[in-house]
Amino acid sequence: MDDSADDTPGPLAFRPAEAAVELPRPDGTTEAAVRRTLGQRRPLRAPHGSPMVDRLDLLASALTPELTALVVLWLGGTRRGSRDTRIAYADDLLLWADWARHDLGREPFSLDLHRGEVTIWLTRQQDAGAAVSSISRRLSTLSSLYSYAASWGLPVVSPISVDDHRPRIERGRRATSARVLEPGQIMAMLAAARDVRDALVVGLLFTDALRVSGICAANDEDRRDEGRRTWLKVTVKGGTTKLVPLDTTVAELLDLYIVTRPAWTGPGPAPLIVDASGKRLDRHDVTRMLRRLARAAGIPRPEKVTPHSMRASAATDQKRRGLAAEDIQELTMHADVRTVMIYLDNDGRNERVAAITDDLGRVMTAVPQHLRRPD
Incomplete structure (x- = not known):
């Protein structure tokens, strides 16, 4: 982002046809804090050994300036206080922008996806063998950002449908849980x-x-x-x-x-x-x-x-x-x-369940013998 930008409020409009909504831009302190928290990573699709780049700069190059400003405010909020959570959100958003650029030919990324495009994304993820937990997390990231934008009164509608897009995740250890080694x-x-x-x-x-x-x-x-x-x-x-x-x-x-x-x-x-x-x-x-x-x-x-x-x-x-x-x-x-x-x-x-069943089964000794072994 441009460090020289002033702190005065500026318009943030995702749809030119709509009336612009005034949104305060993040001040320098918030932006610096988010930059420190996000740290660095290699750009997506860059070969191993490529120079590391600040995540915030990668976001600024992948998103519209208006959305970048909103993302800084979003990641700087207290509800996203965990450093790991903020980094995960940033990385997921970079993946969404990368997909929109390569699969939809649309850049920079903005909050203008529609329901059918998210369905296309979901199909591609499933065909590629992505874990259900990863799909769910990336959808949650985008959904959270849409909700945050809407909370500012921005004219956006989340394209994520519970019926079409939300995968069911079973709790407890399942095939999508971390691989356990001996x-x-x-x-x-x-x-x-x-x-x-x-x-x-x-x-x-x-x-x-x-x-x-x-x-x-x-x-x-x-x-x-x-x-x-x-x-x-x-x-x-x-x-x-x-x-x-x-x-x-x-x-x-x-x-x-x-x-x-x-x-x-x-x-x-x-x-x-x-x-x-x-x-x-x-x-x-x-x-x-x-x-x-x-x-x-x-x-x-x-x-x-x-x-x-x-x-x-x-x-x-x-x-x-x-x-x-x-x-x-x-x-x-x-x-x-x-x-x-x-x-x-x-x-x-x-x-474990078999052992518990066997232990509870001690009461079964009360069953009359002739019922257990009928003539």
Whole structure:
């Protein structure tokens, strides 16, 4: 966005035929805060290794100026306080703009989609094998932005229909949940690591059940050495921070990695983990890394392995080893223990239900023998 823009109110009209609606433009403080929160990423369709760009600049190049101003206000609102949520909304919006440009020949992107076009998008997503959860999230992103625009009195109508577009998502562990790996498969991925960084990332994600955003956002200054234990300060959902203990081997790998990693030349504090060119690692880098390791380890369907797989695998492993749900909640840093059950709902469900049925079946001993074995 143009940093020289003044803070005076300006018109924001998505349909020229309609009367313009006055909408305050975001002030410099709000825009700067959103820019910091969104951080950087590679442009869509850019080859691996391309320079990172501020997400806000990518949005400004993909959206109309009026919609860009609205998006800054939308992402700066308190209802979207989580950094991860804001980044996810921004990335989803970039995907919508990219689709409209390549499939509809329409750019820059504005809130002028109609119901039939969203149906086309949905069909393409399903044909491409997109996860139901991903489809639902991207629809929710667009729906939320339309609702926000309407709350300003803008003449927009959401093209998203509950009947036509909203996929049904079953709660609990299902096929669309994170892929769970066995500990032996995690070990095979570690054995396949070709450098210290690969092993360090897998170790951090699995042994601390971390979100990928936590390790990507971590800086050198977030490391703490206290006695014989090394700790890492990570940012969790809601923007709060917590200290997590590092496994001894993970801490040793971190020591070695810091000595051998590419030098940081960018502004601000040095990232804890960087890519091969010395830029901050992002979740796409981590996903590619994990799938490469999964292929090298001979794990079936490596394309289904994600950073969240490490987290789900850690929670599932500890559940199988008898850890209470409350302790798994502490490990995964979820605010609500019910969220933890998403990891655990279907793990060994048939065996658990069978055991419960057998235990309840003790009352059946009261059935008369002649009824159980009639002559």
